[in-house]
Amino acid sequence: MDVNDHAPEVTMSAFISPIPENAPETVVALFSVSDLDSGENGEINCSIQEDLPFLLKSSVGNFCTLLTEKPLDRESRAEYNVTITVTDLGTPRLTTHLNMTVLVSDVNDNAPAFTQTSYTLFVRENNSPALHIGSVSATDRDSGTNAQVTYSLLPPQDPHLPLASLVSIKADNGHLFALISLDYETLQEFEFRVGAVDLGFPALSSEALVRVLVLDANDNSPFVLYPLQNGSAPCTELVPRAAEPGYLVTKVVAVDGDSCQNAWLSCQLLKATEPGLFGVWAHNGEVRTVGLLRERDAAKHRLVVLVKDNGEPPRSATSTLHVLLVDGFSQPYLRLREVAPAQAQADSLTVYLVVALASVSSLFLLSVLLFVAVQLSRRSRAASMGRCSVPEGPFPGHLVDVSGTGNLSQNYQYEVCLAGGSGTNEFQFLKPVLPNT
Known part of the structure; x- marks a missing residue:
């Protein structure tokens, strides 16, 4: 067994x-x-x-x-x-x-996987070219060559985006270097896709979205829209002398091409012809009277307003205002450039008027004297003759008739006598001369 x-x-x-x-x-x-x-x-x-x-x-x-x-x-x-x-x-x-x-x-059965489905990168404007702005990363669970990954930029969905001139990517490590200096005022953000492909056979790939945000730098100074600062004739604001304190004179309007705090503007009065008469509200640019205006205050005022942003370091611009104090708005509007020429023209016109008036007065006085001399001469001749002069025939018809009917009627004759030595004139009506009927 x-x-x-x-x-x-x-x-x-x-x-x-x-x-x-x-x-x-x-x-x-x-x-x-x-x-x-x-x-x-x-x-x-x-x-x-x-x-x-x-x-x-x-x-x-x-x-x-x-x-x-x-x-x-x-x-x-x-x-x-x-x-x-x-x-x-x-x-x-x-x-x-x-x-x-x-x-x-291992079999190449795993595509590369990005650590994030989308990336957001930040770059400050005015960057130096070839600046490293960030990286993307993808891993492959396979091994050997099946796990080796290379990176590339995929064609942009926006055909107008010049991606090849903006950024580049390093194929072996996914580092992204901006190719040009970016300008926030021109391009605030852009996005593109990045591809990762392994070296297996057949090769497998994946992609991720990359968004680049351009950060603003304070590289723009404030720009004054009103009043215009273009070197033309300055605009003059009229203010009645009877204006109450807080009277709105004008408003300084300015913009800034930057963003956020770099575009926050504030105003302050930098210079004034007479300090204490006018003030500027910091946050809205309103120029207002501070106190009561007095008769002894100058008529013309020049104000310089400083407009400053809140960037670091801050940038600023100045605005020059011209203010004219008037007794009332019935006075004509005069630009400051025209005030002095108009005054000069007024002075010249006054001189011309005085000269003309003196000339006319002189001519009038001379005419009166000549008239008096002629009258005295006639009286002297009449006194020497001692008789009346009676014209023959009808009264001359070219003299004006006081009756208003045109020429004087020729049915009457007049006798004008100048009595010599009597000192008086005698005007005698003669009998009418009737025509034969």
């Missing part, structure tokens, strides 16, 4: 390692088992661990095959320790173990 005094024997006849991942029912090993005992003592049972993705199949004779049960994933587990257990059915049962290590080889 046989005694179970021999343990089973296991002989490896074929072994494949590593085996490729993603390959189901792939033969891993082929081995033979035997037992020198007979009967139940020579019958053999083979098994492996239950938690492994492998199958152990018996074939014709005493041969067994180890193969994969399902696709393996190298990225989850790159090797397995497999123990082949061979047990006979004798009493007591004898067992033999065979240990093997199965390696899993």
Whole structure:
């Protein structure tokens, strides 16, 4: 009678390692088992661990095959320790173990994955060219060349974006160097896509969105829109002398091409012809009277307003205002440039009027004197004759008739007598001369 005094024997006849991942029912090993005992003592049972993705199949004779049960994933587990257990059915049962290590080889089944689906990079304007502004990074779970990644810029979706002239990317590490000096006032932001591709076969790739935000620098000074500072004739603001304190004279309007605090503007009165009469509200640029205006205050005032932004360092601009104090708005509007010429013209006109008036007065006085002299001369001649002079015939018709009917009627004759030495004139009506009927 046989005694179970021999343990089973296991002989490896074929072994494949590593085996490729993603390959189901792939033969891993082929081995033979035997037992020198007979009967139940020579019958053999083979098994492996239950938690492994492998199958152990018996074939014709005493041969067994180890193969994969399902696709393996190298990225989850790159090797397995497999123990082949061979047990006979004798009493007591004898067992033999065979240990093997199965390696899993990589297949390019993973595309590169970016650490972020999108990147936001910040760069201050007026940067130096070739400045490093940020990096993108992608990893590949594969191994070897299947895990080596190269980077590139993908064509922009906006065909008008000159991406190739704005940024570049280093293929081996994903570093991004701005190619030109960026200007916030021209381009505040732009975006593009970056691709990552591995060196496997076939190659796998992925992409990520990159957004570049240009940060504003305080490189623009405030620009005064009103009053205009273009060197033309200055605009003069009229203010009645009776204006109450706080009277709105005008408003300085300015803009700044920068943004945020670099564009926050404030105003202050820098110079004034007479300090204390006018003030400037800091946050709205309103120019108002501070107190009551007095008669002794100058009529013309020049104010210089400083407009300053809140950048670091701050930038500023100045605005010159001209104010004219008037007694009322009925006075004509005069520009400051025209005040002096108009005054000069008024003075010249006054001189001309005085000269003309003197000339006319002189001529009038001379005419009166001549008239008096002529009258005296006539009286002297009449006194020397001592008689009246009566004209013959009708009164001359070219004299004006006081009756308003045109020429004097020729139906009357008049006698004009100048009595010599009497000092009086006598005007006598004569009898009418009637025509024959």
